[in-house]
Each structure stands twice: as structure tokens, then as C-alpha cells.
Amino acid sequence: MVTSRTGGTSWLDAAVLYQIYPQSFADSDGDGIGDFAGITERLGHLAWLGVNTVWINPCFVSPFRDAGYDVSDHFTVAPRYGTADDLAVLVEAARGHGIRVLLDLVAGHTSDEHPWFLHSADDPSDHRYIWTDGGAAPRGFVPSPGSRPGAYLPNFFESQPALNFGYAREKEGQPWRQPVDAEGPRANRAALREIMDHWLRLGFAGFRVDMASSLVKDDPGLRETARLWTELRGWLDRAHPEAVIMAEWGDPAVSVPAGFHVDFFLQFGGETDGLAMRSLWNNGQGTVLEHWDPLDCFFDAGGGGSPRPFVEAWREATRVIGGPGHVSLPTSNHDFARLACGARTREQLPAAFVLQMTWPTLPAIYYGDEIGMRFVPGLPDVEGSRLGPRYNRAGSRTPMQWDAGPNAGFSTAAADRLYLPLDPDPDRPDVASQRADPDSLLNLVRRLIALRAAAPELRGGGDVEILDDGFPFAYVRGGRYLVVVNPRREPATLPLPRPELAAARPVERAGVTMNADSVTAAAFSYGIFECGGPGNAAAP
Known part of the structure; x- marks a missing residue:
């Protein structure tokens, strides 16, 4: 479980x-x-x-x-x-x-047309973005489009300069690596x-x-x-x-x-x-x-x-x-x-x-x-x-x-x-x-x-018991709902691990059938079955 x-x-x-x-x-x-x-x-x-x-x-x-x-x-x-x-x-x-x-x-990051960046590209004292001080642009950096010397670091496209949230590690010769504080x-x-x-x-x-x-x-x-x-x-x-x-x-x-x-x-x-x-x-x-x-x-x-x-x-x-x-x-x-x-x-x-x-x-x-x-x-x-x-x-x-x-x-x-x-x-x-x-x-x-x-057992909370993680994929949610999914073109059969599951009531299904011994799932089939109400479920 x-x-x-x-x-x-x-x-x-x-x-x-x-x-x-x-x-x-x-x-x-x-x-x-x-x-x-x-x-x-x-x-x-x-x-x-x-x-x-x-x-x-x-x-x-x-x-x-x-x-x-x-x-x-x-x-x-x-x-x-x-x-x-x-x-x-x-x-x-x-x-x-x-x-x-x-x-x-x-x-x-922002656009390179953001007022923050336009100002930063002309003001060497602005540290809102990641800038080198000058010289050849390091790999991955883009030459400054403004009067500021150096180059800036993009976050994705070149038109998306990375905002400066600092570096976790300093490195000699790379003064643009400012600490996070x-x-x-x-x-x-x-x-x-x-x-x-x-x-x-x-x-x-x-x-x-x-x-x-x-x-x-x-x-x-x-x-x-x-x-x-x-x-x-x-x-x-x-x-x-x-x-x-x-x-x-x-x-x-x-x-x-x-x-x-x-x-x-x-x-x-x-x-x-x-x-x-x-x-x-x-x-x-x-x-x-x-x-x-x-x-x-x-x-x-x-x-x-x-x-x-x-x-x-x-x-x-x-x-x-x-x-x-x-x-x-x-x-x-x-x-x-x-x-x-x-x-x-x-x-x-x-x-x-x-x-x-x-x-x-x-x-x-x-x-x-x-x-x-x-x-x-x-x-x-x-x-x-x-x-x-x-x-x-x-x-x-x-x-x-x-x-x-x-x-x-x-x-x-x-x-x-x-x-x-x-x-x-x-x-x-x-x-x-x-x-x-x-x-x-x-x-x-x-x-x-x-x-x-309508069913809290099917939401993000609750538990899931996996009955089979092959074909079909079968699991029970909250001890109440049996779910069977077969996403392949070939049918699949699963022996029922507990006989009482055969009495589960179909809530939503297409191509999934059950008998006392097994579940059969046709190609591209699915089924949701209710095993019983809360406190009355076929729980493990």
C-alpha cells in the first residue's frame, strides 16, 4: 500500500x-x-x-x-x-x-525591452541583471546592447536576460558571480x-x-x-x-x-x-x-x-x-x-x-x-x-x-x-x-x-493499493474504488486477488468485464468500480 x-x-x-x-x-x-x-x-x-x-x-x-x-x-x-x-x-x-x-x-528573467534592462544596459552600477565588466564575452553571455561595457547572461533566448538572484558558488576571475545576499x-x-x-x-x-x-x-x-x-x-x-x-x-x-x-x-x-x-x-x-x-x-x-x-x-x-x-x-x-x-x-x-x-x-x-x-x-x-x-x-x-x-x-x-x-x-x-x-x-x-x-477517495488525498502494474494496470483507491486501465491494443486479463472485488459495481467502464475469478480488459479499455461505501469497502 x-x-x-x-x-x-x-x-x-x-x-x-x-x-x-x-x-x-x-x-x-x-x-x-x-x-x-x-x-x-x-x-x-x-x-x-x-x-x-x-x-x-x-x-x-x-x-x-x-x-x-x-x-x-x-x-x-x-x-x-x-x-x-x-x-x-x-x-x-x-x-x-x-x-x-x-x-x-x-x-x-525579463524581456530585453523591459525598462529594468534598458536602464541596466546603460548603468554599470545597476546589478539587477548578471553582467560581466568588459572584455570578451564568456560563453553563453550576450554582448551589451547599451553603453555599459561587457555582456549579460540570458536565461533562455538571448532576448530574455537573466535576473540576478546571485550565484551559489564564487569562482576566481568571475566577479559577476555575486552572492545571493x-x-x-x-x-x-x-x-x-x-x-x-x-x-x-x-x-x-x-x-x-x-x-x-x-x-x-x-x-x-x-x-x-x-x-x-x-x-x-x-x-x-x-x-x-x-x-x-x-x-x-x-x-x-x-x-x-x-x-x-x-x-x-x-x-x-x-x-x-x-x-x-x-x-x-x-x-x-x-x-x-x-x-x-x-x-x-x-x-x-x-x-x-x-x-x-x-x-x-x-x-x-x-x-x-x-x-x-x-x-x-x-x-x-x-x-x-x-x-x-x-x-x-x-x-x-x-x-x-x-x-x-x-x-x-x-x-x-x-x-x-x-x-x-x-x-x-x-x-x-x-x-x-x-x-x-x-x-x-x-x-x-x-x-x-x-x-x-x-x-x-x-x-x-x-x-x-x-x-x-x-x-x-x-x-x-x-x-x-x-x-x-x-x-x-x-x-x-x-x-x-x-x-x-463527489468521492474524496479519488482526489489527491487518500491511499492507493496497486493490484497489478502491468496490463491491465489495476489499483484500488481509498479501499472503495477499483480502477482498471488497459492502454494497449491487445486484451489483457488479471486474476482477482480478492474474490469480493467481483461484486464491485461498475461506475464508469468501456471494455472491462469481471467474473468471480478475473478481470478481462479489451483493447484501449477502462473501468471504475465501486467496492462499497466508506467503512464498508473491500479494504485490504
């Missing part, structure tokens, strides 16, 4: 997170780019689906060389999305639906608090923090970076005790003890966690990083993968966390291919959602995954989407498919004015069609979210 620990702020225990890429979600004014008013108009979809927490990708003033992750004003929204009043209307309307809204905090790092930590306080006072529920592990440089074991976030979490608990911070770190065993309420299993996370995510549903077809070894994942039809790496990483993370905090399991995100990618077909998606919504992690749905939107290969580079010859993130950022009408209901603009082209597949899924079909993926996801909301 493995136990998942509940924690964080209490509302997180029942949270279902939904990520919105604002450029591509809904366009209200016909300019081809999604906006705040469009999101507000579509909140009914999220409320109907059962989502109660939304994370919006960066929506601040930016030159958009990295789709908004190059912020040039942390306190002003980008005009392409509307006004501050439009955003306030969105937050208030979401609150009316019982939905909390989180913003994306870009903590480790130097003037510049202290000022930047104060700036983070100021930015967060501003938006939290306007009614936002918290932040997802971009590249959260990137702040302190040359930081073995990320100890100083963790110390920074622990300090910030202490302030947050005092100033805004109901707010949350979610990390793009990819290593919950490190980030959650450091102070984050949530961290995501990500494809590029720590050695164990990144492998775990890729071995579960390797959303890499079409965007695979060149240095990744190819591998069979559990949700490949061929059945060459296993859930064990994922289970082991989750088990270790929850053991280390040991208290308040959550591990989040996303379907995908704006940086990697969707669940529906490559050779993965629509019939394979329901089983993935069954696992996501019944495993003791916080589920995160990337917009459109609930209808099976696919990763679209072969798109142009848009706002820094291309990161390599085979790595273009644009395929995961295409417009939301609302209906079967023009532009899939995303925008009234001409097709050539859309932020990104639509999926050209004439059989592309859409919300309206799937809402009308009780057997659709969308309606299944809605029922799964409702079941999770």
Missing part, C-alpha cells in the same frame, strides 16, 4: 486545473488572437466541465519573442488581450462560476514580492511559476534556489494565506519541500520524474528533444511500456514531500505535444483520462485535450515556438475547436489572420459536437471530474 499525503491550501485538495493559452482559446473581437473577453464568454464551458481552477499563460506587456514569456511590464496587461478592466471582469465572472484564476509568473539579488526578491502582491490583491488565486528552478546560478542541488522559494513562501503565507504557487520545476521532491504548493511531473523534469512522465504518455512525437532516447511509453498501443517508472517516481516524491503539497499530472502543456499526437489515436485517450482523474495527483488539463485536439505538425515558427529542427511547440498551440463552423468557432477573422492555423483535419473534434454525444471523450471527462468531486 502506498499513501499519498494531502496538503497545501485546503481548496487544492479538490482542484482540477485547466491551462489556457490565451492567444488560442477564444477571440471575441475578430482580430485572430484570443483575448480576455473571449475567455470570459467561454467560462460556461469550464463550469459545465467541472473545472474549478484556471491557469492563464503570460498575459503581460511583451514584444512576444517567446509568446509572452519575455515580459516587459509585469504590472500591465498586453493590449492584444484587452484591458485591465477586461481581466477584472474575467476574474469576477470566473468567481461566479466557482473558478479560481492563476497567472503565470516569469520569475527568472548581494544588493541586486535582494532587490529582485523584493520585486517578486511586489509583483505577486499586486496581482493577488486584485483577486487572483496564485501563480504558476515559469522556470522556477532557474533563479540562483551554479547551484548544486538547487539548495540556494530552494532557500529563496522557502523565504518567499513564508511571506506568502503571512500576506496571502489562501494563495498558491505552482512550480514549473519538474521535481516535486525538491520544489514542494522548498515551498511550492504544487509541482508538475514534466517531460524535462529531474532524471527520475522526467523519465516517469515520458514513460507514461510520451507526448513527444513531432517535438522530441534531440538528446532524448526513444522509449516505449505505457500509453503506446504496442504495449511495450510500463507504468512502473511513473508509479515509482510518484511514490518517491510523495515519500519525500511527506506532508502538505501536491504532485500534478498534466495531460500536456504549451511546450510539448498533446495526448493526441503521432500514431496515438482517439480511442486511446479515454483510458489516459481515467488514470489521470483517479490517481492521487492533482489533474491538469491543457485546453482542448478534453475533446482530443491533436498536435499539428508542420506549422511555421510563431513567437519563438521553434526550438530545434524537430521541436516546434506551435503544434500544441493551435486555436481551440469550439464548433464545426468557420474557424472552428474560435474567431470571426479571416483564416489567414489567425494566430496559428487551425488543425486542417476535416474530422477534427469540437466542443459542440461532443457535448451532443453522450459517448464522447468530452462527456467522459466531465463525468470523471464529477466523480472525483
